[in-house]
Amino acid sequence: LQLNVARRRARHDALPGAAHCGSGELLGQLVASLPFEMTGAQQRCVEQIRSDLSAPRAMNRLLQGDVGAGKTLVAVAAIVLAVESGCQAAMMAPTQILAEQHHLVLSRWLGPLGLRVALRTAATRKGSTIAPDDDPDLFGGDEPPHVVVGTHALFYDSVEFDRLGLVVIDEQHKFGVAQRGRLIGRGVCPDVLVMTATPIPRTLTLTVYGDLDVSVLDELPKGRGKIVTAVREARKKVKEATKFMRDQLEEGRQAYIVYPLVEDSEKLKAKSVEGEFERWSERLSPFKCDLLHGRVAPAEKELIMRDFRDGKTDVLVATTVIEVGVDVPNANIMYIYN
Numbered sequence: 001l002q003l004n005v006a007r008r009r010a011r012h013d014a015l016p017g018a019a020h021c022g023s024g025e026l027l028g029q030l031v032a033s034l035p036f037e038m039t040g041a042q043q044r045c046v047e048q049i050r051s052d053l054s055a056p057r058a059m060n061r062l063l064q065g066d067v068g069a070g071k072t073l074v075a076v077a078a079i080v081l082a083v084e085s086g087c088q089a090a091m092m093a094p095t096q097i098l099a100e101q102h103h104l105v106l107s108r109w110l111g112p113l114g115l116r117v118a119l120r121t122a123a124t125r126k127g128s129t130i131a132p133d134d135d136p137d138l139f140g141g142d143e144p145p146h147v148v149v150g151t152h153a154l155f156y157d158s159v160e161f162d163r164l165g166l167v168v169i170d171e172q173h174k175f176g177v178a179q180r181g182r183l184i185g186r187g188v189c190p191d192v193l194v195m196t197a198t199p200i201p202r203t204l205t206l207t208v209y210g211d212l213d214v215s216v217l218d219e220l221p222k223g224r225g226k227i228v229t230a231v232r233e234a235r236k237k238v239k240e241a242t243k244f245m246r247d248q249l250e251e252g253r254q255a256y257i258v259y260p261l262v263e264d265s266e267k268l269k270a271k272s273v274e275g276e277f278e279r280w281s282e283r284l285s286p287f288k289c290d291l292l293h294g295r296v297a298p299a300e301k302e303l304i305m306r307d308f309r310d311g312k313t314d315v316l317v318a319t320t321v322i323e324v325g326v327d328v329p330n331a332n333i334m335y336i337y338n
Helices: 002-013 025-033 040-054 071-084 096-113 177-184 202-208 234-250 273-284 298-309
Strands: 060-065 088-092 117-120 147-150 164-169 191-196 213-217 254-258 289-292 315-318 331-336
Touching: 025 071, 025 096, 040 060, 040 071, 040 191, 040 213, 060 071, 071 088, 071 096, 071 164, 071 191, 071 213, 088 096, 096 117, 096 147, 096 298, 164 177, 177 191, 234 254, 234 273, 234 331, 273 289, 273 315, 289 298
Parallel strands: 060 191, 060 213, 088 147, 088 164, 117 147, 164 191, 254 315, 254 331, 289 315
Antiparallel strands: none
16 A cells, blocks of 8 residues: 555656746735734645745645634635736535635635636536636636636536646545546646545555645634533433523524434434434424435535525534535534434
8 A cells, every 4th residue: 555655656746747836925915914813834834835836846735634723724825826826726625515615715815816716516517618708706707717616517628727727625535536636637737735624643644645745734723712522411411402502592593413323223222313303393493403414415405504504594403414614603502412
């Protein structure tokens, strides 16, 4: 396995590459516009990426950091440096909701710098190219976008790129190696940054991701709220737990309730979302509960998550299918059973 990884790295290092790094003037403007300071870990990771982008060989870097450590800002810094060098950047996320979220964030940060950000998902694939006449709202004006954000839709030939120099892949473990390769193949040896919030032990990183250079965000931004984790005995404490959740819902907050199974199983003594959904709907009435698990059709899944994100649903009773990285700041409680 280690030999195979080493061979993969040698093969990658032998590829022809090009420097995709601007002067840093735009990056300076971005950092100055932020309402907060970057952490030391973010600054260190940006410098590592900057060094890679400046080199004539193709970057192949993994950015690893806990949820909330600020991976998106590091990725945006890489995108700004690449775009400033005159190439286009692409950012790929595993779901439509996550892609839309990235599109909103990137538009907010990059719009004031004069950069055009486009969104391409299955829902937006109307025309044959990323062209402004498809939808001026999506593609921001009369010229090709500087940054294209999307889902698996970016793999397809109907999405045309103009000098793709940087590919950023969020939640990289949700994509297969061939899928990632297909997007990377849309450019001429573009620099590649893959991101994950999944903690990977150092030994495993060296063995399985030995072909990647690794940057780690080991510091959380200042001023973050404290996360309180507590254990309760489910059978005895359900009334207390329900009252606590109702109190929070009455204050206008939202909640997740997570079960390990989709349906009840006689072999496993664990509860399921389908078995418990009606009970929670009754306990928490008149607050609106919704049900989400892996067997729900993708389009319906997106709709359920969007309603929750938009505050139309108060409680999501779900399996572990709930997306990592979906930003619902108003949801402040998660109950995890079994």
